[in-house]
Structure formats: C-alpha cells, structure tokens
Amino acid sequence: MTKNRKSFIVDMSTVGGTMNLARLISTVHNQKNSYMNGYLKALGLSHGQAITLKIIHEENCIKQDDLNKRLQIDKSAVTRILKTLEEKGLIVKTRCEDDKRNQHIVLTDEGKKLYPSIKQIVLQTANEMLEGIDENQQKQLEKLLLKMKKNLEGKDE
Helix, strand or coil: CCCCCCCCCCCHHHHHHHHHHHHHHHHHHHHHHHHHHHHHHHHCCCHHHHHHHHHHHHHCCEEHHHHHHHHCCCHHHHHHHHHHHHHCCCEEEEECCCCCCCEEEEECHHHHHHHHHHHHHHHHHHHHHCCCCCHHHHHHHHHHHHHHHHHHCCCCC
C-alpha cells in the first residue's frame, strides 16, 4: 500500500457493476486484438509485432528502453518480439553510442514495406470497433478511460 492512498469505504452493492465494467474493458481489448490478429496473420505478424513495427516506424529510430515504455508490456516480452522481428528481417538493432547497454532499433526495407498494411489494419479495426459511436461519445469515452488510467498510474509500484 502506498502512503498517499486515500482510505475509502466500498459500497458492496456497486462492486458487481465495477467488476463487470473492468471485465468488459478487458473483453473489448481482447476482442480487438483477436480481430486484428485475423488480418495480421496474412502478413505473418502477431498483434504485438505489428504494434511494435508501427511504433518503430513512427519514431524512425527508437531506443529499446523507450520502446518498452511505449508498449507498456514486460521487458522480456518486448525482447522476444524484437528477436522475432529481427529473425524475420524486419528490424535491425545497433548499440547506442551514448549507452552501450541500450540499442537503437530501426526498420529494414522489408519492415518499411509492411507499414502501410499494418496502418490500414489498425484503422480498419478502429473503424469497426467505433461503428455507431458518434464523435462526442468517442471523446467522452476517451476522457473517461484516460481518467481511469490516471487513477491507477503509479499504484502498482
């Protein structure tokens, strides 16, 4: 427990609704990944690999530590993803001059060729997922999810 945590009383009548909301958020996340994986399979990529390539493309060149922060997943999982992408010839890693323990990651020409397809799959997935939800609702949902994220930041340390 963190010292700064506020003490609160939980109304047990609302716990079921809260747990269902958390479960629903998780379910939507998993369904989105599954949906994307269906399309990414044709490219020989998993969801994690595609998102990693997308981030590397957007940054042009990124340190592995920065990639870990952007992906917000376990460092060992990032290492496995990068190893697979390197074996597929989609990225190259070079040692950083300023920190020999860290590496820069860049896309190869083959990795760059995949980016338009990855971007299209990401956009298509977002459009499918948000179908029937107007712009105001999307903004409100984003605002609420960011608030929930902020509420939990730093509490797992």
